[in-house]
Amino acid sequence: MKTLExxxxxxNKIVDEKGDAWATWRGDxxxxxxxxxxDLPASRVILWTGWSGDEPFERHPLTWGxxxxxxxxxxxxxxxxxxxxxxxxxxxxxxxxxxxxDPQRCLSFFRERADSDRVGLVLDTxxxxxASMVEKVEDHxxxxxxxxxxxxxxxxxxxxxxxxxxxxxxxxELRRVAPGEGAMGEHLLGTVDRCVPADVPRIVG
Numbered sequence: 001m002k003t004l005e006x007x008x009x010x011x012n013k014i015v016d017e018k019g020d021a022w023a024t025w026r027g028d029x030x031x032x033x034x035x036x037x038x039d040l041p042a043s044r045v046i047l048w049t050g051w052s053g054d055e056p057f058e059r060h061p062l063t064w065g066x067x068x069x070x071x072x073x074x075x076x077x078x079x080x081x082x083x084x085x086x087x088x089x090x091x092x093x094x095x096x097x098x099x100x101x102d103p104q105r106c107l108s109f110f111r112e113r114a115d116s117d118r119v120g121l122v123l124d125t126x127x128x129x130x131a132s133m134v135e136k137v138e139d140h141x142x143x144x145x146x147x148x149x150x151x152x153x154x155x156x157x158x159x160x161x162x163x164x165x166x167x168x169x170x171x172x173e174l175r176r177v178a179p180g181e182g183a184m185g186e187h188l189l190g191t192v193d194r195c196v197p198a199d200v201p202r203i204v205g
Contacts, residue, residue, distance in 0.1 A: 004198050007154070009205025014046065022201065023091065023154075030056065031075040032068055032099070040088040044153075046122055049092050049100040050075065057097050059169065064101060072099045080118045091153055093122040096130050103128065103147040110151045120153035122203070123196070125188070126160045131172045134162060137183045141191055149195040156203045157192070159184050179204065 007014045007022050014023040023044035029037060031050035050072050053060035062068055076090070083090050094100040100109055106121065113119050125144045133140050159182030162172040179188055192202070 005201040007201050007203045009203065014044075014203055014205075027056075031079070032063075032071055037079050037082060040083055040086045043087075044089045044091055045083075046091045046093055048095055049098045051095075051098050057095070059097055059167075063097065063099060068099055076113075076119060080116065083118045089118055089120055089153070091120045091122045093124050093127065093156065095124075095127040101128065103144045106151070107147050110148075121148060121151045122154045122156050123148050123152040124156035124158070125184070126158045126174075126176065126182075127156070129160055129174060129183075131162050131174055134160070134174075134183045138187050141184055141187060145191050145195045149197075152196055152200050154201045154203055155192055155196055157188065158204075159188055 005016065007016055009025060012025045012027075013021050014025055016022050021043065023046050025046045026037075027046075027048060029047055031047060032052060033050070037045070037047075048056065050063075050068070051058075051060065052062035052068055076092075079090055082088075092100060094102075094106050096102070100106045110121055123145070125141050128144055129137065129140060157179040159177050159179055160174040161177050161182045163175045165173045167173050180186055
């Protein structure tokens with residue numbers, strides 16, 4: 001039986017149980033506004049998929065439009081060429097308010113890139129949720145994992161709770177909590193373990 005590999009987020013590094021770096025987390029980089037990714041370290045870099053507007057988590061309608069998707073594809077093409085030169089793998093982490101916002105968009109994109117060995121997916125079900133989805137969170141969780149498990153290079157494990165803070169549309173903001181301690185509860189780990197192979201690392205943090 002394969003042993004689950006659990007990774008931890010420490011600063012901007014994803015490290016294994018020995019403390020060795022598995023990947024670098026660059027949540028500050030916006031693929032829609034970045035002119036190149038700069039120096040890419042060896043191994044792996046985890047990135048958001050890009051946003052329009054000034055704030056990374058604002059609802060901006062241009063983020064989901066065809067122009068942004070085209071710009072995103074071009075940015076990935078350029079980043080992939082740079083990654084090939086340094087031996088780096090780009091791992092994309094979707095978010096409900098970014099270009100790859102939901103399972104269907106992710107699935108379409110990664111099917112396009114089926115032959116690429118430089119671009120992978122970090123499956124983060126919590127990031128693809130909005131407060132309006134919490135009522136049926138188990139359905140959203142299962143759809144996301146069923147659709148994307150085969151494409152996942154890693155799974156980012158965290159849960160969400162609704163907060164008392166309201167966003168610009170008057171909806172509660174979601175806040176991150178530890179796996180299993182929020183709206184998804186025990187279904188998060190159960191669904192991931194059922195659908196995602198044991199040799200796909202789990203990131204906690």
